[in-house]
Amino acid sequence: MNPAHGKQYRDWRRGVYAITDSGLTPDDERLFAAVEAALEGGLALLQYRDKSNDQVLRERQARGLAARCAAHGVALIINDDLALAARLGVGVHLGQQDGSIAAARALLGEQAIIGATCHASLELARRARDEGASYLAFGRFFASRTKPEAPPASLELLGQARALGLPCVAIGGIDHSNAAIARRAGADLIAVVHAVFAADDPARAVIGLREAR
Numbered sequence: 001m002n003p004a005h006g007k008q009y010r011d012w013r014r015g016v017y018a019i020t021d022s023g024l025t026p027d028d029e030r031l032f033a034a035v036e037a038a039l040e041g042g043l044a045l046l047q048y049r050d051k052s053n054d055q056v057l058r059e060r061q062a063r064g065l066a067a068r069c070a071a072h073g074v075a076l077i078i079n080d081d082l083a084l085a086a087r088l089g090v091g092v093h094l095g096q097q098d099g100s101i102a103a104a105r106a107l108l109g110e111q112a113i114i115g116a117t118c119h120a121s122l123e124l125a126r127r128a129r130d131e132g133a134s135y136l137a138f139g140r141f142f143a144s145r146t147k148p149e150a151p152p153a154s155l156e157l158l159g160q161a162r163a164l165g166l167p168c169v170a171i172g173g174i175d176h177s178n179a180a181i182a183r184r185a186g187a188d189l190i191a192v193v194h195a196v197f198a199a200d201d202p203a204r205a206v207i208g209l210r211e212a213r
């Protein structure tokens, strides 16, 4: 077992799930400052999402985030890159084009947090659960500035997905004005990029999202 997976994390299954964006935090200093503030605000999960091919930068930033998340007892998830997640002993988020959930489970072990993009499909969600996913991500539910081309999903899906028995993540255009709507519809975790990493005060932004009712 990877030693990092034996750590005690705060409950990651409910709350605010922040996802980094290299456009909004374009260097190490701004990335780490914003993430530290978001962690202070009380994140449930953090995802490192960098779509560049700069392996050196990705390794350095992911390691920097892993140390900061560990200091707060918050689990780190790496977007797309199973090998990087395995090197760091952290979780991974995989979309439909990012490789097999079953292979990720086999490599990372049974304690690792493995997330799956299910778009607007209960069938994709069932398949991901059966392959060993830890959470199921649906969306986008609202207009997203980060990924406007993501296929839309309807909020009723969140209620239906609860029957699958895994934590459900809602993503896409979520902010203070609509977080409570997603939560009431059945989301356990609210995943956000812009609402936290474009905010002047990411700590306050996370608190606001946590308290949105």
Ligand SMILES: Cc1ncc(COP(=O)(O)OP(=O)(O)O)c(N)n1
Pocket: 019, 047, 049, 079, 080, 093, 094, 095, 096, 097, 098, 115, 116, 117, 137, 138, 169, 171, 191
């Ligand atoms: C929590 C969460 N949900 C969905 C996604 C999207 O993943 P994917 O479809 O692979 O798209 P990219 O993020 O890789 O562009 C996510 N990253 N996190």
Ligand SMILES: Cc1ncsc1CCOP(=O)(O)O
Pocket: 139, 140, 143, 144, 145, 146, 147, 150, 171, 172, 173, 174, 191, 192, 193, 194, 195
């Ligand atoms: C990665 C991703 N997948 C679907 S929407 C999205 C982006 C979410 O970002 P924002 O919270 O800024 O809409």
Ligand SMILES: [Mg+2]
Pocket: 079, 080, 093, 094, 095, 096, 098
């Ligand atoms: Mg992906």
